[in-house]
Amino acid sequence: MKITRKDFLRLTGLSFLAVGSMEAARAIAGRGSSVKDSSGNPAKRAVQWGMVVDLRKCQKDKGCTACIQACDSAHNIPQLSDPRHQVKWIWTQPYETVFPYIQNGYAEQSDAGIPVPLMCNHCASPPCVHVCPTQATWKRADGIVMMDWHRCIGCRYCMAACPYGSRSFNWVEPRPHIPHINPDFPTRTKGVVEKCNFCEERLAKGLKPACVDACPEKALVFGNLADPNSEPRKLLRKRFAVQREPELGTGPSVYYLV
Amino acid sequence: MRDRLWILAGLALFVAAITVPFWYVHTPARDLTKIPDITLPVNQKQCVAPVEYMRTSHMKLLMTWRFQVVREGERKYVAFNHKVYNKSLTGTCLGCHNKEQFCDRCHTYAGVSGPYCWNCHNPSPTRAVAAAPETIRPEEDAPNLAQGLSAHLLSQIRHEQPSSFPRSRP
Secondary structure: OOOOHHHHHHHHHHHHHHHHHHHHHHHHHHHHHHHHHHOOOHHHOOOOEEEEEEHHHHOOOOOOOHHHHHHHHHOOOOOOOOOOOOOOOOEEEEHHHHOHHHOOOOHHHHOOOOEEEEOOOOOOOOHHHHHOOOOOEEEOOOOOEEEOOOOOOOOOHHHHHOOOOOOEEOOOOOHHHOOOOOOOOOOOOOOOEEOOOOOHHHHOOOOOOHHHHHOOOOOEEEEEOOOOOOHHHHHHHHOOEEOOOHHHOOOOOEEEEO | OOOHHHHHHHHHHHHHHHOHHHHHHOOOOOOOOOOOOOOOOOOOOOOOOOHHHHHHHHHHHHHHHHHHHHHHOOOEEEOOOOOEEEOOHHHHHHHHOOHHHHHHHHHHHHOOOOOOHHHOOOOOOOOOOOOOOOOOOOOOOHHHHHHOHHHHHHHHHHOOOOOOOOOOOO
């Protein structure tokens, strides 16, 4: 069959058009589905551990650090005075720095300066997991953003990715700075990133996280966010709650009742 | 050939120097049948697996445990004799074994300084580690490498990495 120059050009043009439109269609479809995934619809999971922090109850005793102390001793967290080296799993920050987006005129004055307990949000779509080059951090089926310290190479990409500052790097050998080592839990070593693990080692034994058990006011409520009848879900139905920086689309699993 | 004496003496010295390791190992005073002087647990007779398996493959077992506990949340180990153990280095292994008198002695003997378990894990379920970083003792008994045990152990370690990790991308 003899093909004319005109037919050849026409065929080539049509082929390019077909391939191009296929790519475009795939890109549009792909983006649509990824947006749906990254919004992290929690109903998809059977279990999504989460926490509700009642700031009204938390404020009752302003100097209380029971949750932080419980976590520190349970997880062998080094106590370092240099703020650049500090390791934080649960810590506090003033209200206005935690929720800058709900500062409206004079409205913030009632809560200004109150310490808000902060921890890893165990996001529905965790940015730290997306960037980890060794899969040392990943999201478990029950929603916990877990870390495998054996695999962490200390690149700190996760720290750069986390918008909540929930991750700490061991700049110094932590062992000499742990007041009382809990033999049941490993310490970490220099050059490894660590963060809150929602006490997965306690959950495995059927216990609640150490901070939740330690709180004298029961201001921290832990449970399965995917279960409509769980304690945190009941609280969230009754009261107005906020998450930290929800506009980033990470889907935090820690809610604050303000 | 006036220097014959010097040349022969130098050659003899050279041969002696490069064959020192062989002479050193085969000195009659050295007992090559000596096995590591380890202290066995007193409170238990049976380990989580038969002794032969543990001797050659304990590192594989530990790596499997580590993978299953950390990555899969699977904490119970059903042993060959149907006993159920907690997969825990500190809690289970060191509940019976003593780090210094068992792990360290054999590792030193075999010239295996590799695993850094103790940088993070506690050497005993009841006794917390001293608040100072662990230092690994240098091998004092290097000629025993000739026994081939260390080569065997090293080859085991190289093959213990789990081949696949679960994809974590959501």
